[in-house]
Amino acid sequence: MSGFTTKPTDEVAIATIRTLAADVVGKANSGHPGAPMGMAPAAHVLFSQFFNTNPKNSKWYNRDRFVLSNGCALEYIMLHLLGFKLSLDDLKDFRQLGSITPGHPEAGHTDGIEVTTGPLGQGFASAVGLGIAQAHMAAVYNKDGFDLINNYTYVFTGDGCLMEGVASEAASLAGHLQLGNLIYIYDDNHISIDGDTAVAFTENVEQRFLSYNWQVLHVDNGDSDLGAIYNAIAEAREEKNKPTIIRLRTTIGYGSKQQGTHGVHGAPLKADDIQALKTKFGFPPNEAFHIPKETYEVYGATATRGAKLEKEWDALLASYGQKYPKEHAELTRRISGKLPDGxxxxxxxxxxxxxxxxxxxxxxxxxxxxxxxxxxxxxxxxxxxxxxxxxxxxxxxxxxxxxxxxxxxxxxxxxxxxxxxxxxxxxxxxxxxxxxxxxxxxxxxxxxxxxxxxxxxxxxxxxxxxxxxxxxxxxxxxxxxxxxxxxxxxxxxxxxxxxxxxxxxxxxxxxxxxxxxxxxxxxxxxxxxxxPNLEGSTLENALKGGYVLYEIQNEDLTIVSTGSEVSIVLEAAQKLKEEGLKVRIVSLPCWSLFDEQPAEYRLSVLRSGAPILSVEAYSTLGWQKYSHEQFGLPSWGASGPYQKVYAKFGLTGPNIAVVGKKVIDFYKKKGGEVVSPMVKAL
Amino acid sequence: MSGFTTKPTDEVAIATIRTLAADVVGKANSGHPGAPMGMAPAAHVLFSQFFNTNPKNSKWYNRDRFVLSNGCALEYIMLHLLGFKLSLDDLKDFRQLGSITPGHPEAGHTDGIEVTTGPLGQGFASAVGLGIAQAHMAAVYNKDGFDLINNYTYVFTGDGCLMEGVASEAASLAGHLQLGNLIYIYDDNHISIDGDTAVAFTENVEQRFLSYNWQVLHVDNGDSDLGAIYNAIAEAREEKNKPTIIRLRTTIGYGSKQQGTHGVHGAPLKADDIQALKTKFGFPPNEAFHIPKETYEVYGATATRGAKLEKEWDALLASYGQKYPKEHAELTRRISGKLPDGxxxxxxxxxxxxxxxxxxxxxxxxxxxxxxxxxxxxxxxxxxxxxxxxxxxxxxxxxxxxxxxxxxxxxxxxxxxxxxxxxxxxxxxxxxxxxxxxxxxxxxxxxxxxxxxxxxxxxxxxxxxxxxxxxxxxxxxxxxxxxxxxxxxxxxxxxxxxxxxxxxxxxxxxxxxxxxxxxxxxxxxxxxxxxPNLEGSTLENALKGGYVLYEIQNEDLTIVSTGSEVSIVLEAAQKLKEEGLKVRIVSLPCWSLFDEQPAEYRLSVLRSGAPILSVEAYSTLGWQKYSHEQFGLPSWGASGPYQKVYAKFGLTGPNIAVVGKKVIDFYKKKGGEVVSPMVKAL
CATH class of the missing domain: 3.40.50.970 (Thiamin diphosphate (ThDP)-binding fold, Pyr/PP domains)
Incomplete structure (x- = not known):
């Protein structure tokens, strides 16, 4: 009943992925060969049979999304074989400084990576976001005859991801949301870094995902039963109201002398092991990074299919534009990432x-x-x-x-x-x-x-x-x-x-x-x-990250503050004014934006000549960058009506006035010029 | 088949808990009345029938542990009724400044609180630690005839905790570890802050916990079927090889006009609602904090039983000491929290x-x-x-x-x-x-x-x-x-x-x-x-948090650093020495310990007279507290062999020498005394 018959080129392609995984990790002398070797058959079936992608345009909106939650070299290998902007040299540069193939896949760093993975559980959960997005955009923009947005999100995940709480949270929500566009393949290889998963992970994963309202499938021989893998993915695609997880029993490091052990998880294979592996698969034992022509052809076909699909999609979008100009304009604007004018x-x-x-x-x-x-x-x-x-x-x-x-x-x-x-x-x-x-x-x-x-x-x-x-x-x-x-x-x-x-x-x-x-x-x-709304606060001022909210020349003190404490320091300034002291007030709502301003501007806001005191109801850590003296929370907060809690910590106008006076006196007594903390060598 | 027959005093005690919850939250005008009102029957059965505790000695080692994972006023109410050091006035001070009854229960702040709860999921997971500890200490110290350590850990948990990933992680591990000493009661009230749990939490909780290898029981009427609650807890205690979760269907805010809605979750009941509630339970409608004598008697019996149990336990421990003096000495030392001499x-x-x-x-x-x-x-x-x-x-x-x-x-x-x-x-x-x-x-x-x-x-x-x-x-x-x-x-x-x-x-x-x-x-x-091991590093020095690793008088620069960068700055100092520049080196391995040193010491380590440069392979945020100039990571790290990554970010001896020179020149040019950042007004 399988819709798939294994051909010799399938075997070659899978062997290519496996040997490349060994070579890539071997050359870097760092990385995880075992999972890519074990998941090669699933990757092959997915990318050769199902996956819609145009490697020449990794941003095609209706592409299928792939997330390798147990982020490793497998993703780079597939991107290369499919024809993304990732050359054989890039593969050879795996985990090298300045490469586009860092230790774990980073979105925004390497073409074709959808979300960053490696920190376990993140890819699993991010993919639920990809699924929500597809369901939402489809619901908003698809019309009869215009099934514009209908991609799947495919996820490879391992034991490590499934142990992470973030994955549990995301899985429960995905089941609740009935996201039929999510297809997860769980690499059930019984191995994590500490050895056999029997030491810590003995839950019934299938039952757990059933409890989340997922469709649960399994493939008993993920090492070579390509037909079963094909059928499982096909079945997953048919389920429109539930996410699917396919438990795929694999052998980690399949083909290695150490296959099935944690010896192949996070360390390169030995040279003789790599040789034996290649011999076993009929590859030249001493040639590294050998990629048969047939392998490129197999995945080239995926790329060709994807390019054609994108072209058809572009035509569909254009005719959608004829019929639904308003929706078309909005959708294309949104895809472009541009906000609407005005x-x-x-x-x-x-x-x-x-x-x-x-x-x-x-x-x-x-x-x-x-x-x-x-x-x-x-x-x-x-x-x-x-x-x-x-x-x-x-x-x-x-x-x-x-x-x-x-x-x-x-x-x-x-x-x-x-x-x-x-x-x-x-x-x-x-x-x-x-x-x-x-x-x-x-x-x-x-x-x-x-x-x-x-x-x-x-x-x-x-x-x-x-x-x-x-x-x-x-x-x-x-x-x-x-x-x-x-x-x-x-x-x-x-x-x-x-x-x-x-x-x-x-x-x-x-x-x-x-x-x-x-x-x-x-x-x-x-x-x-x-x-309260403050005199002097404007959108333009705030967008500089920090600005002078209350200006006065020849000040005795500048107080810099944020959020709810700004009105408190204004009150303190008023009190000090009554004592004849001049206090400037700076609001600094966003440090990172302020840091991007020209040095001249920053120095004009936090200027030399008088001490600068920071006031904020947090730890003072970091405020030393913008002030000479800091007032904040010395420890944990307290439970009580908020005005009383503020009073307990001295965050009131009268007390800040006392603190400010102390600072002024100290610097007067100390003598010498008070230089702005913005004046720095580095 | 129930071992429990409801008596009138049980009804009174439960009504006391419910009305107290309304009063406590009402007086504070802040808090969560609904969960305590709904969980009152379970609390009553647990504490009156099963729970071993001596309120006069909250530290009795073999006490049962109670964790209210959905931390709220219920715990304070029970502590008061049982006779812990928590008076009626303390209950009236709920959520007031300086009280021992803050918004959420804090261990170390209030007698009888085992672990801090409130942040959802934390209590659920911490309780697994309590269970591991019991199993471990029992395995190490119990002997034939000396079942010294055999307490249970009871946990109340709500929907919120069960949604949190931290709870999923802990539950999976607890099932793997077969911790039969853990008994969780899940308040299945169908309500969370956003309303009906149908909006986000529709997983099958029972099936999920079965997948974790837990015993799963349920009580369909948690509002009044005390016998069923009793039987479920009794059954849980019998299961020695699995944690148990009892799904208890309750009505949140039971007795309120708004019972069963999220209106009773996080806001006080209205005055007329509280009156009606009290009338319904036969309590004086206008008397706040009414506690019938019978209620005190019921829980007083628990306290009496607990005091007796502790006395028996003390005797058992003493006779254990006769037979197993070595183990006895070690156990009592460990319980006391003292480390072994030497x-x-x-x-x-x-x-x-x-x-x-x-x-x-x-x-x-x-x-x-x-x-x-x-x-x-x-x-x-x-x-x-x-x-x-x-x-x-x-x-x-x-x-x-x-x-x-x-x-x-x-x-x-x-x-x-x-x-x-x-x-x-x-x-x-x-x-x-x-x-x-x-x-x-x-x-x-x-x-x-x-x-x-x-x-x-x-x-x-x-x-x-x-x-x-x-x-x-x-x-x-x-x-x-x-x-x-x-x-x-x-x-x-x-x-x-x-x-x-x-x-x-x-x-x-x-x-x-x-x-x-x-x-x-x-x-x-x-x-x-x-x-490398450093000249000048000693245990005593390091325990000050920071110390002068390399001293030289009339320095041009002090470099302060930590960890792996200390040997790098030593190399930089050597390079600068070759240029005739004097560089002191401070190692600052633990800021918080250093901050506890006398001001004089801190000032002697980070002294005035020359600029201080910090070097650390992290964000520089916070280093401004200890240095005039900071060198660290301006952004994310990079993937590559570590020496190359260090070189990319300029964290090498030669480059730090260049940076140090720049700092020296800047401060020489700037002129004036260079004052230590330790010299502060505040």
Whole structure:
């Protein structure tokens, strides 16, 4: 009943993948040969029989997506054989400095890599984002006779990924969402780094995925039963209302003398083993990187088919444009990554006389204002919708229509209490294209998703974190929920914009920045408590990352602050003014943007001549870069009504005035010029 | 067939819990009344019928442990009713500043709280650590006729916890480990913050836990079928080879007009609703915090039983001491938290002439040396044993004996690829007492466990992270695996010691510190690559957190560094010496210890008079606190052989010499006194 009969070229192609895996890892003298060798048959069947891709245009929108969750050399080998921009020399450069073939596949670094993998579980979960994106874009744009968006997402995953919590979270959500476009192949090779999976991983994986509402299939001989692999993938494609996982029993390092042991997991094969392997497969034993012509031909056929499919798709899209010009314009704009002209005019603008509001509320007002003009936005919360204020009134939930709770055209995602998967799914949504994802939780629990945020930043995925309840201002929930270290963590992460807006205009600016910086994730740290609108805060000012909010010449002190503390330091400045002291105020809502400003500007904001004091309700770590003296949280927060918690930590106008006076006196007594921390040798 | 017949006092006690929950949250005007009201029957049956505890001695070693994973007021209510050090006034002070009843239960803050909960999933996973600890201590110390250690761990958990990945990881491991001492009661109330769990959580929980090898029971009417609850707990206690989860169908906010809706989840009940509730239960409708005498009597009986049990246990322990004096001495020492006399003499000491070694290897040598004298150590790795070098040769795995892979007396835990659960389980192991847990992964993946590390620190749990592959020195694995931001993250976290030892003696010091600072978790950041042993590094010096490694008067520059970069800056200093420039070197392996030194000492190490340059292969964020100029990683790392990666980022002796020269010239040109960053107003 198989629709597939093994041909000699199939054997050759599979042997090519296996020997290349040995050679690539062998030449680098580093890497993981075992999994690619074991998964070669599955990779071969998938890419030769099913996978729609045009290697000459890795960005074709309706391509199938491939995610190698147990990220390793296999992906580079397949990209090369399929004809992507990855040469044999690139394969030989595996894990070498400056190569496009680093230790683990990085999106944005190597053509054809959809999402970054290697950190276990991330690929598994990101792929759910790719699946959500397909289902959503199809629901919004496909029309009768125009099945424009119908790709599959194929995922290879191993034991390691399945042990990670982020994968469990994503799997449960994918089952709930009935994502029939997801096909996972689980490399059940019984081996992880510590040896046999019997030491730590004895759960019943099939039963577990059944509990998540997945279709579960299995192939008992993944080493050579190509027909069974073919049939399983074909069956998976037929299931439209469930994700599928195919448990594929394989032999890690198949063909090696050490096959089936963890000896082939993370270390190169020995030279004689590689020779024997090649001899076994009828390959020249002493020739490295041998690729038979037939192998190139097999995968060349996939490339030819894909190029043809893209051409047909282009024609379909063009005729769609005839019939549905508005949808066509919107879809192509979204695919291009360009925002609609004038969208930013919708951003709320505030005057100081406008009522004080929590920045989480200001965020809701932004979302309410821009959602009608930005269909690209697709967001949700990890079960804190009513607290994060992320669901605008007109929103429709992204849900399987059969639930009666929404539909796939809906843009609001109910993530459940699954922060880590939410972050990884955000990466998948961003990677798919046409979607700008936002995700929401309490700021403190962005830490649960640290592994995913890191990969957003490394992979340049534009994911927007709506991180409310941003400090001790959350009050009663207490220290377990009050971030102290979180801002420092993400400020230290390259390519993350951490925003902490002080009022309405700064909140609008944070969204403007997050939406226009398309290569950078942003974390918007938003208050639970009300914040007054400030004189001097404007979108333009805030977009410099930092600016002088209150200017005065010959100052005795500059106080630099962020978010909810800015109005407190303004109060302190007023108190000090009554004592005849001149205090400038700088608002610094986004360090990374400020760091990008010209040196002259930065020095004009944080200028020499008087001490600079930073005030922020977090750990002070890092503020030494922008100030001479720091005032913040010395330890954990506390549980209580927020005003009392602020008072306990001295974060009140009167106390900051006392602290400021102390700083002024100290530097006066010390004498000598006070030089700006911006004046540096390096 | 029930062993339980409901009496009127049971109804009264349950009504007391329900009305107290409404009053406690109502008075605070903040909190979660619904879950305590729904779980009151289960709490009542558990605490009145099964739970062994002596409220007068919350540290009795063989007490049953209770973990309220969906941490809320219920735990405080039960502690009060049972007679722990938590008064009615403390209940009235719920969520008030300075109270012992903060928003979520914190271990170390409130008597009787075993582990901190609230951040979802943490309690679920920490409880697995409590279960491992019991199984282990029993296997080591129990003897025929001396069933000294046989407590159960009872856990209440909700939908939110079950959605969290950390709970999935822990559940899979607990099933593998066949921990029959774990009894979880799942509050299946169909409600989370976003509303009905139908919006995001539709998996089959029973099937999922069966897949993990748990015993799965259920009670269909958790609102009033006390007999069924009793029977389920009794049945759970009988299953010795599997953890049990009892799915208890409850009505959230039972008794409220809004029962069964998310309206009762996270907000106080209205006044009239509370009145009606009390009337319904026959309580005075206008009296707040009404506690009938019968209720105190019911739980007083539990306390009386517990006090008697402890007395009997004390006698058993004493007679154990007669028969097994050695084991008795060791057990009581371990329970007391005291290390054995002279253990530190086992720590390796190095001379500069000793061979260079990776600090992960030096860590292995420490573990090898101290394991024989420190039976308290119980550790493992998240499937990176061969890379972390955490399993000493003589180790026995902690495994169910039936697996043939080890036994419960074994001290080496195979965590699988489950970093977050590993961190939380570490908290449970530390909380149990008698065990000092270490856990291991690549430093980069400590971030996956951020939620657990944070609670180690907040709860003062002594968990030791062996975090190897600590920077770009891991080389080929590339940026996905190279920590840049991780040190800043944990240095910004209160009560975490981040260590980055530079050589053998500093590695020994890091362990000495981690083992003796019993209220603080430590993260030991260890290199993959070899590090030379340094002249001037000693245990005593390193234990100050920072010290002058190479002293010279009238210096032109001080370079402060850590870990693998210390030998690089020494090389730079040598190069600059050849140019006639005097460079002091400071090693600063642990910032938090250094910060605890007297101001005078800190100023003597990082003294005024010459610029200070920091060099470390991480983000420079935070180094401004200790230096005038910073050199580190400006962005992500790179994949390649580590020497080449170091060279790419300028982290070589010759380049640091160039950088140092630039700093010297800049400050000479700038003129004026160079003041130490230790000289501060605040």
């Amino acid at each position: 969208w930013e005019k919708s951003l709320p603008v505030y005057k100081p006389s406008d009522a004080a509001q929590a920045s989480r509320k200001l965020s809701e007002l932004v979302l309410t204002a821009i959602t009608p003009v930005l269909p690209d936005l697709m967001g949700g919360s990890a079960d804190l919708t009513g607290s994060n204020l992320t669901r605008v009134k007109a929103a429709v939930d992204f849900q399987p229509p059969s639930t009666g709770l929404g539909n796939y055209a809906g843009t609001y995602i109910r993530y459940g209490v699954r922060e880590h998967a939410m972050g990884a799914i955000g990466n998948g949504l961003a990677a798919y294209g046409g979607i700008i994802p936002f995700v929401a939780t309490f700021m403190n629990f962005v830490s649960y998703a640290a592994g995913a945020v890191r990969l957003s930043a490394l992979s340049k995925h534009q994911v927007i974190w709506v991180a409310t309840h941003d400090s001790i201002g959350l009050g009663e929930d207490g220290p377990t929920h009050q971030p102290v270290e979180v801002a420092a963590h993400f400020r230290a992460t390259p390519n993350v914009d951490v925003w902490r807006p002080a009022d309405g205009n700064e909140t609008s600016a944070s969204y403007y920045s997050a939406l226009t910086r398309t290569q950078t994730p942003s974390i918007l740290c938003l208050s639970r408590q009300n914040l | 253990w530190e003499k086992s720590l390796p000491v190095y001379k500069p002439s000793d061979a260079a070694q990776a600090s992960r290897k030096l860590s292995e040598l420490v573990l090898t040396a101290i394991t024989p004298v420190l039976p308290d150590l119980m550790g493992g790795s998240a499937d990176l044993t061969g890379s972390n070098l955490t399993r000493v040769k003589a180790a026995v795995d902690f495994q169910p004996p039936s697996t043939g892979l080890g036994n419960y007396a074994g001290t080496y835990i195979r965590y699988g690829v489950r970093e977050h659960a590993m961190g939380a389980i570490g908290n449970g192991l530390a909380a149990y007492g008698g065990i000092i847990p270490f856990v291991a992964t690549f430093m980069n993946f400590v971030s996956y466990a951020a939620g657990a590390v944070r609670l180690s620190a907040l709860s003062k749990h002594q968990v030791i992270w062996v975090a190897t592959h600590d920077s770009i020195g891991l080389g080929e694995d590339g940026p996905t695996h190279q920590p840049v931001e991780v040190a800043a993250h944990f240095r910004a976290t209160p009560n975490v010691d981040v260590w980055r030892p530079a050589d053998g003696n500093e590695t020994s010091a890091s362990y000495y510190s981690a083992l003796t600072r019993t209220q603080t978790p430590s993260i030991l950041c260890l290199s993959r690559q070899n590090l």
